[in-house]
Amino acid sequence: MAEQPYGLIATFDTASGVYHAAETVRDAGYKNWDCITPYPVHGLDKAMGLKRSLVPVFSLAGGIGGVIAGVGLIYFTAAIDYKLILAGRPFFSPIPAIPVIVELGIALSAFSAVAGMIVLCRFPMLYHPVLKSDRIISALDDKYLIVIEACDPMFSPTRTKDLLEKLGGLDVKELEA
Amino acid sequence: MSSNVEISASTQAILAEVNPASNPRPVLVLNDRSHAWITEKVCGIIEGKTPLWWWVCFAVSCSIAGCSVIGFTYLVSTGVGVWGHASPANWAWDIINFVFWVGIAHAGTLISAILCLTRQNWRTSINRTAEAMTIFSIACAGLFPALHVGRVWLAVLPGYLFPAPNANGIWPNFRSALEWDVFAVNTYGSVSLVFWYVGMIPDLGVLRDRFFKRGDKLRSGIYGFFAMGWRGSARHWVHHEMAYLLLAGIGTLMVVSVCSIVSFDFATSLIPGWHTTIFPPYFVSGAIFSGFAMVLTILLPMRAIFKFEDFITAYHIDCLCKITLVMGTLVGYAYLMEFIIAWYGANPNEGFTFVNRTFGLYDWAYWIMFSCNVITPQFFWFKKVRSNFAFIFVLTIFINIGMWFERFVIIVTSLARDYLPSSWGYYSPSIVEILTYFGTFGVFSMLFLLFFRFLPIIPMSEVKTVTLQADVHGGKHS
Helix, strand or coil: CCCCCCEEEEEECCHHHHHHHHHHHHHHCCCCEEEECCCCCCCHHHHHCCCCCCHHHHHHHHHHHHHHHHHHHHHHHHHHHCCCCCCCCCCCCHHHHHHHHHHHHHHHHHHHHHHHHHHHCCCCCCCCHHHHCCCHHHHCCCCEEEEEECCCCCCCCCHHHHHHHHCCCEEEEEECC | CCHHHCCCHHHHHHHHHHCCCCCCCCCCCHHHCCHHHHHHHHHHHHHCCCCHHHHHHHHHHHHHHHHHHHHHHHHHHHCHHHCCCECCECCCHHHHHHHHHHHHHHHHHHHHHHHHHCCCHHHHHCHHHHHHHHHHHHHHHHHHHHHHCCCHHHCCCCCCCCCCCCCCCCCCCCCCHHHHHHHHHHHHHHHHHHHHHHHHHHHHHHHHHHHHHCCCHHHHHHHHHHHCCCCCEHHHHHHHHHHHHHHHHHHHHHHHHHHHHHHHHHHCCCCCCCCCCCHHHHHHHHHHHHHHHHHHHHHHHHHHHCCCCCCCCHHHHHHHHHHHHHHHHHHHHHHHHHHHHHHHHCCHHHHHHHHHHHHCCCHHHHHHHHHHHHHHHHHHHCHHHHCCHHHHHHHHHHHHHHHHHHHHHHHHHHHHCCCCHHHCCCCCCCHHHHHHHHHHHHHHHHHHHHHHHHCCCCCHHHHHHCCHHHCCCCCCCC
């Protein structure tokens, strides 16, 4: 079945090679493309023109949720469900509730940060054309890849290939979908 | 020559006069190792054959862990009376061991969280092991509160520990520091586990692909399941780095809060020697101190066995020793400050407690604690000591012992000699307590051996970021 390829894939040997290539691809106006690197290359997000991650929003929401859960748990158990008279103290007092509220806030903001990462990365993603490529093993080791997807409006099998080759991309090939 | 390198004649004259020492950044991966070498070195441990020493150590660890199993089984089947607790010391080795293990956990979080926020790049090669130590020691710590309730099945329902109403519909009392502990320790354990896992995702992806290439579908599938489809995408790295940074920030808050809450177990009571405001910072610095000693106890043999000299350099060990020195000195300061406050506070019971700690029935424990925790770290002032790894190893063992005795001194001396002389007593542990505690070391080392065998013990992707090859500007970052 002659399907349309997923895109073009090029290998780079050095971090600075992929970094400068990414700057050019970004400036050329491509949108649906990606760099595959074995570690977070410093500054590559800016070189690719990526926006700041939204993970903190998830984390903040989780933290607020945790604090509400902590207050709610203690308020419900001590002041609503079973009012226990303890030496005439108020049923709900915020001071001794602080440790539990803080810990629940910490726990939920941490879990939400991770959940946010998973959602934003669309994990678990057990199938992806890049994972099927035999280059992934070296790209998680010491090589760097640039993948430009065929669905990009700027994509052209010849011009994109020329661009990647001009930027120093090695072994520029079509990537099977 | 570019303009920023040009130096005027007058500046040169000043430079010649003051002769500034060159202060190059320390190299964190020695011998200019390539990225491929790093991957091969770390994955090679998992892919290679299980060495004989591993089986021997694992068998020994399992046998030691068996002591805990026997101790706990006897406890649960018979009752908490099998421990040596008796009025007035109704609390002893269970809480001592709990605080001891929780304390050790703190160094892992400090290395992974606080050193990440302060951009101490040397943490990269040791943080995976340190975090593993955190998780395993929380597991050991958690055994004691869970099992000290005796009928463990009641810990969850009806709510001896976790908030669930008991038979009369009464909820746990949230004014109790012990209930705070439940939340603190569970948060600590679960967030540390998540932190450890998130950092490991990229490395699990590496293992998935390597096993796939070797045709090992089973292991590739297991690592792949946990890697969740990681493919090193720069779009994923952005989220991953952000999540990791946030976890570091949250972890910093956590490391300070958890041991503070553990110290509230004592500080919110009215027992002399416990009811002091110094307890939260004192416990946190003690925890970090004991944890760094344990990190060194683990890292030094690990470095030798796996030949990690290029990752865990003399510089790493030097840094760890310096932090141990700072923390040990802080702990020593806290010991002395307790005496000053007891004297200055002019409370006769408080004053008596501290004199009794130092010269009373348990003076042997106090002096073991004092010499191990205050004198031992002072050796780290000397560069010669910080570069003698065998000696460091011996010193850290002393610190581990001293920090256990610190908890013993705080807990037992205060309880055995409180306000009423008519209720004074002398606590000594039963064989069941001793066996149970001894066994937790087996649990700890068993978990560590499994970690050494099946997981990437050096965070490959993080170590690669601190190599020279990773610098996209070729060392000329403006």
